[in-house]
Amino acid sequence: MSGVLSVLNPAEIKKSEFEKIITEIAERLKFMPDVHEIRKFLDDYGDKPYYFKKNGIYMENGRCTPSIRDAASFYVLIKYLEHYKSGTNSGAISAEGSAGGSFEAARYYLEFFGDKWDDEKEFIYSFICNEPGTGSDLFSDLNIDIVSGSVYKIKKYFLENSRIKDIRGGSALIKHVNEDVTFRYLREKYTEECAIYCGGGNALIIAPGGTGADICRELEEEYTQITLTAQNAFECVRTNLNKFIRDYKEIMRDLNQKLDERKKLKIFDINPDNDKKQIETGSEVIKFDAEKIEENGVVCYLCGVRDAKYKVSIPENAAVCPSCLRKRKMGENKAVFYDEYRKYTGASVKRKINSLDELEDDNGRIAVIYADGNNMGNVVKSIETPFQHMYFSRTLDRTTKKCVYKSINEVMGSEAMFEAIALGGDDIFIVVPGDKSLVIANKIIEKFDSEFEYKMTMSAGICIARSSTPIRTMFEVAQHMLKSAKKYSRKNNNSKGTVDVQVIRSNTGIDLLESESSLFPADNSELSDYLDIIEKMKSDNDIKPSQLYKFSNAWRIMKNPLEFQLFYLYQTGRVANRYNGYVIKFLNSRKGINRDAYSYCGLIQKKPDAGSDGEPQYMPLWDDIILLMDAVGR
Helix, strand or coil: CCCHHHCCCCCCHHHHHHHHHHHHHHHHHHCCCCCHHHHHHHHHHHECCCCCEEEEEEEEEEECCCCCCHHHHHHHHHHHHHHHHHHHCCEEHHHHHHHHCCCCCHHHHHHHHHCCCCHHHHHHHHCCCCCCCCCCCCCCCCEEEEEEECCHHHHHHCCCCCCCHHHHHHHHHHHHHHHHHHHHHHHHHHHHHHHEEEEECEEEEEECCCCCCHHHHHHHHHHHHCCCCCEEEEEEEEEEHHHHHHCHHHHHHHHHHHHHHHHHCCCCCCCCCCCCCCCEEEEEEEECEEECCCCCCCCCCCCCCCEEEEECCCCEEEEEEEHHHHHHHHHHHCHHHHHHHHHHHCCCCCCCCCCHHHHHHCCCCCEEEEEECCCCCCCCHHCCCCHHHHHHHHHHHHHHHHHHHHHHHHHHHHHHHCEEEEEEECCEEEEEHHHHHHHHHHHHHHHHHHHHHCCEEEEEEEEEEECCHHHHHHHHHHHHHHHHHHHHHHHHHCCCEEEEEECCCCCCCCCCCCCCCCCCCCCCHHHHHHHHHHHHHHCCCCCCCCHHHHHHHHHHCCHHHHHHHHHHHHHHHCCCCHHHHHHHHHHHHCCCCCCCCHHHHCEECCCCCCCCCCEEEEEEEHHHHHHHHHCCCC
């Protein structure tokens, strides 16, 4: 596969290696009667390709190559859909869900890895891995409902206040309902293989025909019963398995449009509550117990929006609403991302963060890094089969997490401290010490771009501010910087990841529309050069931060390039001329600079406005050098 399609399929391996893997799997499955154990075991083969073999001869995949895990799972799904259809009129749905009797998923996993060629394998090979023939009606009588759903306006749910426990709890609740609750629901009423994808707040399900409306209603109810205020919606379309594969893009487009309409029309309760006392997440039980307040009309201390009903000790006897109570209880007991950090790095975070000021650098600053992928639209438009959807969604999620956690570990080592507010799909929202933020972002982008061979890249917006700055404010600034970084990426055809950064130095606020930068936004190779130069400047005894501020303040007062040039030459002649060398290094690293006589004293000529014929306008390099000096720790 060439171009963007290579990120939608697992990498090819030799047939001899494949034979060895399949033989090992078949042997291991003989001793795994429990289907849950089988699923967990096959997850390890989510990045290995599957090659179909008929009558002892390997067959070529023309359209896509599924992973071993996905091919086996889809085979079992088809068996389940047939089983459900055959028992539709004969009784109630049983656990591990089928109508009219228990479905033996483990048996069909064993069958898949056997030599027998059947209609299910023929369908997967002919219809999904290759272009389906126009005359085949295989499984055109197998009706299915395609269900799509998501939690939306997630950031609004997370950021109702700036307390880290509540933000963490909101994040953990979203992950719990999206993954734990959805999979548990499918296991109890249908089968887990119905889930094409669950993660990052989104779910895609293939269900037996006629069940879609019930699934939508029941999952919406389950999500809302637990989170209370996280906005969620599900929708479904009816088709048959044959048509679904033939017209995959069109059906998914129609379903997504239908889901978007559902989100626009859905109305949520202003002050929701119910009698749910606890939830089970993994091996933990989170209890939502608290003393009720007697007064009516009290506004929640945490969100400041809904009616308070309970007391919590933040501060003593603060009154909170049911939704904020659940986020607080979840955040006190569950640190989802610390467990993932250990999984991907093999290291543990020594100290759980209880407040954002614990993440301060030596200057009392923290940083929000908000990032996501570029060129995602083109990749999604290229998806033609459920296998590509399954593989891409899972690979994207795993790669993003791996890049983030490994980058934090490489930069901070045993002293790693961070808070991950949202981390799933290509979406990154983390908080780190201010003086580690640029290096961490640089490494995340470098790893992500490299993993996807620059067919997809990542952009990041960073806001650095004092830890007392509301996290919502920092997120909004980081969001603006991300838009700027992505715009810069589009100018370069998304060929490299990009970053833009803003420092809030005081409580007086900043005008993002008026803010100008000589070095940012930057692509990731430019940022790498900047970081190298700053490291050298920090270790150079002739470079004084106070002198950098003098240059910055002088330009702010003078605004005249000739006058500033004289001041600069006098200062560098008096203290050290090593500043010139570093200015030249920055000029050499920055692409697209129009150099003139003033460039070498750290003034960058602005690009003229359309139709402008006046004198050239300049902006100083020094403000960004100061930013970099502050934002890069020793």
